[in-house]
C-alpha cells in the first residue's frame with residue numbers, strides 16, 4: 001500500500017469508526033501512514049477501539065490513530081470526515097456533526113438498508129442516503145458517496161487484496177479526486193462515477209451483493225469495472 005496520489009492534509013475522521021466498515025477503512029489508512037481519528041457516540045468506546053486497532057496493526061501502524069466523540073472527531077479532522085453508520089443512525093449522526101463538517105469533504109458510506117430485508121434495494125425519500133446527507137449538511141459541506149460496496153472483513157484483512165473497485169459519486173470533481181486518492185491509499189482502485197445523484201445506483205448495488213453472498217454462500221462479493229485503463 002503506498003501513497004501514490006495526493007491525500008488528505010490533516011487527520012481523517014471516521015464517524016462510527018468503532019464499527020466493522022469504519023474500523024476496516026481506519027486500519028488501511030493508518031497502515032498507509034495517514035493520521036486517523038475514530039469517532040463514536042462514546043468517548044470511552046472510541047478510545048478503546050482505537051487502542052484495539054493499534055494493537056491489531058502492530059508494526060504495520062505507520063500512521064497515528066486516536067478516538068474521540070463524533071463531533072470532536074469531525075472538528076479535529078483536516079479535510080475529510082468519513083461517515084460509516086447504519087442508515088437508521090444516519091440522520092441523528094449527521095445532525096450531531098453538521099457544524100463541525102462545514103468546509104470539509106464528507107464521505108458517506110451509508111447504504112439505506114431496511115433490516116431484515118437486506119437483499120432488497122430501498123430508495124430513500126431524499127433520492128439516496130448521500131443526497132439526504134447533502135441536504136442535511138447544507139452547501140458548506142461537500143458530500144462524496146463511496147465505499148458502499150466494499151465488505152468490511154475484506155478491508156480488515158490487511159494482508160489480502162480487497163479485490164473490488166470503488167465507485168465515487170459527488171458534485172465536486174476535486175472532492176471526488178481526493179476520495180479516489182484515499183481509496184487508492186487503502187489499496188483499492190476507484191473511479192469517478194458522476195454526480196451525487198448517481199449514488200442511488202451505487203448504494204443499490206450493496207443489497208444485490210448481499211443477496212449474491214447469501215445465494216452463493218460467500219461473504220465478500222464486490223464489483224469490478226472492466227475494460228477501462230485507469231488514468232496515469
Ligand SMILES: NC(=O)c1ccc[n+]([C@@H]2O[C@H](COP(=O)([O-])OP(=O)(O)OC[C@H]3O[C@@H](n4cnc5c(N)ncnc54)[C@H](OP(=O)(O)O)[C@@H]3O)[C@@H](O)[C@H]2O)c1
Nearest residue numbers: 016018019020021040041084085086089110111148151152
Ligand atoms: N459492514 C459491511 O461489510 C459494510 C459494507 C459496505 C457498506 N457498509 C455500510 O457502512 C455503514 C456502517 O456499516 P457497519 O457494518 O460498520 O455498521 P455497524 O458496525 O453496525 O455500526 C457502525 C457504528 O455506527 C454506530 N451506530 C450503530 N447503531 C447506531 C445507532 N442506532 N445510532 C447511532 N449510531 C449507531 C456505532 O458506533 P458507536 O456506538 O461507537 O457510536 C457503530 O459502531 C452502513 O451504512 C453499512 O450499510 C457496511
